[in-house]
Amino acid sequence: MLIFKKMTMKKINNLILVCGLIFIGFSCEDATDIFPEGNLTSDVTFETLDDLQLGLNGAYARYSPEDDILINSVFTDNCKPGYDNGGQEINFYNWALTAGDGNTTSLWNSNYRLINQCNRVLEASDLITASGEAEQTELNNIKGQLLTLRAIGHLTLASYFTTDYLDGDALSIIISDRVPGTSETLPRNTNSEVYSFIANDLNTASTLLSDQSDNKYVSQDLVTGLKARLALLQNDSSALTHAQTLIDAYPLAGQLQYLSMFLDTDNTEVIFKAARTSGLVGGLWYFTNSAGPFIEASNSLHDAHDPADIRLFANINFNTNNGGPSEPENNIHLINKYPGNASPFLSDIKAMRVSEMYLIKAEAQVNANNLDGAAATLKVLRDARLGTSTSLDSYISQTQAYDAVLKERRLELAFEGHRYLDIKRFKDRLNTGINRDDLDCVSGGNCVMLPSDHRLTLPIPQVELNANPSIVQNPGYAN
């Protein structure tokens, strides 16, 4: 009886021990691997082509040319403070540019957010196997669009943050070709590394993209245009070839078509536009509720137009909507590039138009010292904008021809995100920086920025310096 009792106790003890161990085994797993039910982890987010398309939709949404439009307008001679200004963008307009600058930080962050989103979806796309030819084409097309958008992110950043486009060894930006670990701190790559990375993405994209004609999405034509821009930064003669391909494919808009284009009702010369269904682009310069401008077009931009030039009416508002009309005699010049159609100030952003290809072609011709060719190219564009046959320029020097190209770019691409970068690219050719009209800098800002000024290259933002000990600031800026 006693023995039996002992054995039973022992058995019971063992049973408890075994049960306990099993329980511990289960409970440990439960405690350390609490899978977030209902949450979208990486592996369950991207399982199908449709999922990748949703990721791609996010990449498009991360593309933010608004940053370019703001920087290139407010910082340059194309703008002045508006009559409704209560301090908005005044420091930036006054060239108070430090590593803490908000617009620079926004540009840096939004392009790296775009690149990061592309990398996430690209990495996910590598794990998806297409079944059949149709699916493979779709998968390739998604990858091609992602690579193009990633190239746009890198090309945009590289344009602002390198000190010298033509020096292959000069510091450019950080190449981000994959989803990084949070503790990674990468140094800046050189210009030649970045240029070849972008070229590689664009070339791969060309082989993957399907043919499509909706200019709200990445197309082969956009890739060709980006190649032209990339080549232009490097004074590479292939800029001309790529530009010519698009010139042959797209007609220039007539005068009425030109105005309709900025009302989003004409696409004659639009190669790529960023569709906007919310987020008023005009809000970059206006209190959109009252249509009161805190930033206006400058006197010097207004005065640079021929009165018959249709671009005057696309750049400056002489209509009665959106707070208009402008009153140049009273120093009121309202920016009109994003007037909106259905709702005020809500316009698609025309991010690449064929007219830019004429300007790239002309610049490449000047690079090659083909001054008559450049004059002829500019004449085609001017004829379209003035609606008449204009006189053919005759340049006596490369400098004079560069000057003509820069002036034409200013009129054609005003408020489309080019002016600051154009001045930066032309500053050594023309030995000139930013020159504001006296009327445009009355509020205490300086009127002249010399071509040697360090602020013609943007500072690496403070947020990056704080996180990344490997990064080097551009000259002239404090760390």
Added chain:
Amino acid sequence: MQNNTFFDNLKLRASYGTSGNDRITGGYYGGTTNTYNLYGQGTGYNNTVAYYASSIANDDLKWETNKQTNIGIDFSILNRKLSGSIDVYDKTTEDLFQSFPVSSINGTNSIQANIGSLNNRGAELSLNWQAINSGDFSVSIFANGSYNKNEITKLPNGENVDNGGRTILAEGQPIGSLFAVRWAGVNPANGQNLYYDVDGNVTDVYSEDDRVFIDKAIYPTYQGGFGFNSTWKNFTLDTQFSFVADIYRNNGSLGVIEDPTLTSLSNSSTSLLDAWQQPGDVTYIPALSTESIRNRLTDRYIEDASFLRLRNITLGYNLGNLLKEGSPISKMKVFVQAENLITWSKWRGWDPESSFRSGDFFDYPTSKIFTIGLDVNF
């Protein structure tokens, strides 16, 4: 204690405990998904739906652990007319959970991470005193206060953590320490702004490299309140004061109205009348031709936001004795009350009281509220 006539009640409390912080991101169970790469749905391009990264994994996260020692005394004396409690504590937080900067290639500028250790030491005092209680006149006075000193004791590699902004984290400094370039006033020779460099030499060049700790933080050392409740015949008068001391923040609103580049654009302070005009002028307002420096990380507008505020004062009259016998109303009282009636502070902004932040910029002030009321009990 039985034979002790001085104390009516005396209790000594002591505790030590270790606990995990389940409110690391403010709310309960806030950071439970921070170890995962997560995606969320959002609005995509051109009226589509899209997937975005919503959480970037930090797979190295640990519990934030608090080790707290507490010693306290509860007492009452003088026939329970004076009672109160005193507590002192020492709380060490290990694996402190804070925002930590990451490179923008991650698509964000910071993640939540365990980055160091923090120590809090302090004392809390609470007192209640029935000062007068004779017939139809009574006064009781109450007060409570706390003192807290905190210090970051450990950070990764001992290096400062700078997320941008006016405060940074550094070993040996309290959390929320203001880190600024010291503004040295106006150069009498030319009206330009002067600064102290990191070694204390005067310079006219602003550089964020010259930021130093100015021994000021955005969290207060002292907080508390006091007041009294009194009755005289049918009248009642109650007050409550609150105070916060040794707290600093940037007065961004003042920066705007003293900004020389905004004079033609917004309302300006009359202090600009004192602006530097000619060589030799000694003033604290730079020449009107100088650039805007209000957004620079200087201490020019960092101000003492300590305050003492009459939070509540209520005068009441009890109508109980006017009621007829057998009335369904058991009690009736009329009162007038004012909230936030008077504030004493050196702060030059609208309202020194705020949640703890590094700067004010046209923040909505606490309103004064006047109430006239009638309390009826059935």
